[in-house]
Amino acid sequence: MQTWIAKNRTTLVIAAVVVVAAYVFYYAKNDIAPSMYVSAWGYAIPLVLASLVGVIGERSGVVNIGIEGQMLIAAFAGFFVAAYSGSMLAGVLAGVGSGLVAGAFLAWTTVRWRMDQIIAGVVLNIVATGITSFYYTPGQILPGVIPNLTVPGLSSIPLIGDVFFTGESAIALFAIVAALLVHVGLFRTRWGLRTRAVGEYPSAADTAGIDVERLRIINVTLAGSLAGLAGVYLSMDASSTFERSMTAGRGFLALAIMIMGMWRPLRAFSMALFFGFISAVASQLQQTGGFAVPPQLTGTLPYVATLVVLAVAAGRVRAPGAVGQPYVKKDQ
């Protein structure tokens, strides 16, 4: 425990300061702060899910820049299956399933055929844009809404309960659980150890008897379902419509958040929240008026903040060792 505290001192100090500041702001500006936090979390939900896709992929050694496309396909499939079948559940399943299929496409092309991972991701994005734009039909309506849940107990915590656990959609709650599960999985289970080994030093993992290709294919494919859920969230929960290219770069943003989060699920989670909060601040600055800041300028705030964080983090973060490289057995 003590060594853990010593090792993570900076992180713990920053986390404590942020939490205290968040509570102070929450009580000091009670008219706007709660809604800003809710807006920040709403913005962060798809980013959390999508950055987990990136974390799982890169931890196993596969760069996934096709998250944007996976989300778009899932947003499309989820919305239209729900609209035509009249069942929200069918829509969610179709969305998650299509994310899985898109993940399998990426896994198969990059791992089995050793296609360049960047190119495979780009292909996925282009195909997703093309197919979803072509088959898009306007004027469809969702048959219902994703159920909202309140978690007993947790919801009575001030601030945290209000923002994360009161009247939250099932997908939002799942995003929290998913981040925790992936964290525990990566750092506390045999699967996690093997995944990290395959991403850091595949030939050593291979020597130890791990089937590198198989594990990579499984991981990248299953991660696709999280991207699918992120897409479903966009078209069926955050908004209730599908529009062409509606992912609006969130899949790429998730990759930046993954790097800011140092390829760790919980840090990526906090970075997504941070990014969401800066976006909420940018909107609030516009609305409050008083000082006439052009929206283009306030709109750059999240990106400026990202640059600053990445610059500060530069040199301290290190990508998994074998990321981007297909694994080829020496005797082949």
Place this chain on the structure above:
Amino acid sequence: MKSTRYLVAVPAALALALAGCGGSTGSGSGGGTDSSASGSADSGAPTDDSNCADEAVFCIGLVTDTGKVDDKSFNQSAHEGAKAAAADLEGYYKYIETQDAKDYAANMQQFTNKKYDVVVTVGFLMTDATVEAAKGSPDTKFIGVDQGYPEGTSETNLTGLVFPEDQAGYSAGYLAGLMTKTNKLGQVLGLEIPPVQKFAKGFENGAKAANPEVSVKTVYHPAGDNAFNDPVWGAGQAKTQLSQGADIIFGAGGNTGNGALQEVAKSKGAGTDTYCIGVDTDQWDTVPAAQPCLITSATKLITKGVTDTITQAKDGEFEGVQTVGEAGLAPYHDFDSKIPDDVKTKVDDVVKQLQDGSLKTDVTL
């Protein structure tokens, strides 16, 4: 192993071809644009554009902004206007959907090369490209929807079709000012460009004229590329404004604004405590999901404006460098019985006064 590759590669290649169809830039790849072009069905009307240079053959081309002709917004309205004009005038009509802002000039050139009589360009963002094209092709008449040209623009083959958005916004704001119970209104807007600003400032002035106590929260989408196509962002902003006490939200910005309308429609008390107001077209028809809260829309009659200016172009000369279209309020639909009669009377008065010029919106950009 080899054969399984083809199993994936062939569908992938097909999908890429589909992707090409979906994005008909028109520049070079004929397949997409030709198949998506729609000629007039009238007998006697030309069926292709090979004879556009002929004086007897009237050809209309339309270039969209980076959007589609089924965008439920201004591209679609202009498209319908041009289609109607082609049917009325027995002309040939074809459109190109721009994929990338870099292609504006190339897309217009496809029409001018074939000596089209009229080219309609849709959207404020095409202003400069349209002026350039009009200079280069004096024999073709250009209509720029939503385009205000700089002083000194003297091309006679060019007219910018502009609308008094501030008046439509003012009337909608006036209605909102009378309807609000919390005295807080919200606006979720697309990109900060003159047509949107005029709607927004008109809305604010109208609301304050109706109810001096009212405060209006305004938020523009910050990004350039997808400012009009980010329903998720629009919904998030609407949610924030609702929770900060706004009870009527004006969504003006293509799909971004539509996202805001749909969020209000999903909120508790939609249609009784919270309302939304749409923009450009009557969004009761174009965004059915917003019907639970949609009391009206601040519209501009783009379809009629485009049809009228094309007719002018065929008959001879444009009115001038700018042609002013009409703007107003859409019907209340199901809310007709829920809006008090005195409110309706007051709003009708304001609409009339704005039209005859006795009332000014005081909107300056």
